[in-house]
């Protein structure tokens with residue numbers, strides 16, 4: 470089986486989130502046989518929900534499709550390093566592999582901050598691949614926040 474990155478679709482979700490006025494982060498959940506089960510962008514503003522990060526929204530949708538609280542063997546693509554909340558949810562969902570784009574020194578919880586997967590309380594540790602499509606993910610975020618800066 471050849472490896473196919475689904476980061477392009479995650480980036481498309483990030484762009485769609487920006488158009489809705491949400492922080493541009495997108496995520497895609499892929500089944501063990503390589504099918505996209507769910508794709509989502511941030512919805513925190515639209516839903517008035519601080520937990521509606523792209524990863525959470527995509528994992529909830531995927532769980533609904535599977536009729537399961539867990540997603541063993543599934544991969545998650547996300548354009549930005551997951552925050553501690555999402556990293557914890559990824560562990561709870563038993564996601565097999567996480568591919569993420571840009572590093573997030575401010576709010577990331579995987580390679581920095583609490584480093585959730587390295588914590589002894591993390592009962593399930595996914596394989597993590599960073600820097601996938603990072604340049605485009607960073608540019609989306611920079612453009613989004615630059616447009617919102619006053620003056």
Ligand SMILES: [Zn+2]
Nearest residue numbers: 522551552555
């Ligand atoms: Zn998050």
